[in-house]
Amino acid sequence: MTDKAPKAPKNPQEPREHHNERQMWWWLGYFLFGIHIVAFVMIYAVTHAPK
Numbered sequence: 001m002t003d004k005a006p007k008a009p010k011n012p013q014e015p016r017e018h019h020n021e022r023q024m025w026w027w028l029g030y031f032l033f034g035i036h037i038v039a040f041v042m043i044y045a046v047t048h049a050p051k
């Protein structure tokens with residue numbers, strides 16, 4: 001009475017959720033990096049504007 005069938009994962013969406021979470025962190029990182037680049041460009045523009 002040994003069952004050789006592979007056991008199904010408890011949550012079949014788990015690998016997909018990890019992928020989505022990783023993708024969210026990469027998106028957040030790029031977004032925050034982009035915000036800083038825009039801020040530095042704006043600071044540079046304001047400090048070097050002709051008077």
